[in-house]
Amino acid sequence: MRKFLTRRAVASAVSLLVLIVMVFFLSRLTGDPTQLYLPVDASLEARENFRNLHGLNDPLIVQFGRYVGDLLTLDFGDSIRKSRPALDVVIEAFKWTLTLALITMVLVSFAAIVFGALAAFNVGGVFDRIATFFSLIGASAPDFWIAIVAIVLFSVNLGWLPTSGTGTLWHWILPIAVLFIRPFGLILQVVRGSMITALSSPYVKTARAKGVRPRPVIFVHALRNGMLPVITVIGDQAAGMLNGAVVVESIFGFPGVGKLMIDSILQRDFAVVLAAIMVTAFAIFLMNILIDIAYAVLDPRIRY
């Protein structure tokens, strides 16, 4: 187990390093932040001071060396936009995203597994057709469009829910509902496919022949074996959400990490972009470890 963890950590660290190098140099090619942060009529002297203050005058290589050096002391640099440590800004936003992703993924996984398993139990039946139809539509719908339609319907016309922002519990309903739809469609289809395979396997037939009632057969016997591919898809979807649901967050004015990243890139707030990437990468690394442990729990043949 320890060897496995080390190997995974090294692999993740290497790809994170590549990512940091790329983003560091690419983002600095987008232009000089001075033009964005100082007024148009700022004097040359003021511009020079601003560049010196944020270390933008040194050659890129020197800037990069300094950045990596600071990283080793866990200093992620300061946000130009907010004049605060970048890490604080990111962690604040990440809490929002994490909560949103967690609630959504728990709901999605539960709903998709239950409906997918029931659909697979009677392939071609009415329930299966309805579930397949809706999951296909869910998997095909662009989230920004669903968000817009939902706002028009529920916020503007019916006036039930707030259009954007945060504050009350009501503000959470639309973002969660919109984020729910696509993963629900995708995961349901995987559950259904994998359960059809599991339900046609000999041990399930034996259980049925012994007279075990249908529900335990679905949810105890078949589901455990059918879960492995499902967990992979759930992991993929959760990783996507941890990266920040950029589109949904910006439509609903949700202060999550996806919106933060986009805003920071557009405002050339480089330290925040890099810190956000590292925080989410670390979260995704932890989640992948959890998923590997889940594999081993579900299938005792898997050992690391």
Added chain:
Amino acid sequence: MADIAPVTPAEKGRLRSVLAMLWADKPAFVAAIFLCVVLVCALIGPALLDAVATKQNLRGRNAPPFDLSKGWLLILGGDALGRPLLARIIVAAQNTIAIAAGAVVASMIVGSALGLVAGYSRGRWAQIIPRLADVIMSFPSLLLAVIVLYMLEPSAANIILVLAITRIPVYLRTTRAEVLEVRERMFVQAARVMGASDARIVFRHILPVVLPTLLTIATLDFAFVMLAESSLSFLGIGIQAPEVTWGLMVAQGRPYLTSAWWLSFWPGLAIILTTLSLNLLSNWLRVALDPQQRWRLEMGGRKNG
């Protein structure tokens, strides 16, 4: 979707059996017809309707849909400049489809070529190439797209490039996994014993086995890439006006959401119907291209067991 140019007698029979299998799966049949319509719109729409779609008409500003008094072109309503939405959706099909197709074809060719090398060779490349896929996969792809498009001009070619790069791992991993398995099969061993060159083994014996899977994935991925392009255009870093795609049309309708919902609704519906059709067709392809499952369709859909 495949165009079958010279129809020989043998081909004719094959075409008929393909059509029969498509007919057996009614949703896929409808999806295929819809996709053909979209394809025709994309190919000849701009040539026919470009003048109409860009003609501003102040009396038709945000004209409501289903009102035939202003002419049939405004049946889906007019946009903020009074341009007929129906014509604009048809014209926008070209950019939307072309970008998605470009990205899918590029990522499929590069990804499967790398996958063939990674799966077939036993040298150093077999180790390095899969790591490359891991690195790309660990990138937040939308973020990468934002950075690159913000830095470069957000032109169609750059969007295709960004989307293609992020989708390469899908084909790479699938191809590699399949090649690793097919490589050990008897007919490949036989070809090798008979002295076939590596290139011949890969292209004549392995690729045809892998191709059906790749086509199924490509159909599904077409939908994914279309959604990604729409998201980019919606965020304002994809295609720029006066060029137009469905995603951009949804974004352009957003300021008028409360007064004229149809501006965003119809282009979004076009996206949804196209991706839905691609999903249905991909499901059909998976069965139709699998020799062990094809009988379900060849039975004519009388019994889907």
